[in-house]
Amino acid sequence: MSAVLAVVAAGAVTYALRLAMPVLLAGRRTPPLLERASSHLVPAVFAAMAATAVTSAPVLAAACATVIVTRRTGSSGRGLVAGLPVLWLAQAVL
């Protein structure tokens, strides 16, 4: 029961984090700096989350294949599909 309570508590604070800014900024003009910063949030977040995971040689090799195929096809899904066999091959040989 305490485990469920812990998850409920963690869920409640997570929801509060999600809702805080839409509530606080409701009806107010968004500060220009915040508006400009928001447009750069996605690349910063994705880079921060991916960087710490792309540190082993197999994952790095797979990431390179993913980038190449994605740039050529314009599809991140195809890039992922291309990266996985490179990952498996690199894990086997490296």
Added chain:
Amino acid sequence: MPTLASPSSALRDGARAAVPWLAGIAPFGFVIGVTGAERDIPVAAAWLTGPLLFAGSSQLAVLELLDDRAAIGVVVLTTVAINLRLLFYGAAMAPHWSGRSPAWRLVAAAVLVEPTFAIGIDAANDERVADPHRHYLGAAAAVAVAWFGAITLGMIAGGSLPAWLGLGAIVPLFLVGELAARPRSRASLAAIVAGGLVALAAAGMPHHLGTVVAIVTGVSAALVVEARP
């Protein structure tokens, strides 16, 4: 000029926009389900991390903490640290949600996470999307179904998948692909390079705070580059 979209078509378009993401998040959800099944914690608690947290990295952290019998306070503080980035997402979406009803914002906030944020902010800034709000909810519905389904399957499958599949690498590879697919400006390149480098440098910070530092640094770098003539 956006064409008039029916409510159902706007929802479907949003769900369709989420499809590329599903390939990345479904394996991650599966890994979380497997982790939940392998840990010595109640099944209900493990599964509930899906709908109540709806954020993979914090779900994994909570599962590990519960397995270690950590105090509720520790679980909550760790969750706050890992999910602090959601505050930024809410700030970015706030101007696009300001005309919506409180009830709508309550629902929309509950499903705000990387895939829905990325799709939502793109739709809000794309004049071709006639109904960005329903587009966002359509994407959220697709993500939620895939996420909960993957977690459930993972809990059922348990530890029966071979390690060589490298399921843990799928989400970072997908994020790398998403970065490669986006149009690049000097500012966005600055965000990517600064965010990535600082994330690596700050990887040792406790409670995943390095991610928050990296995000702030990446955004700051982009603003600096953008301000230069």
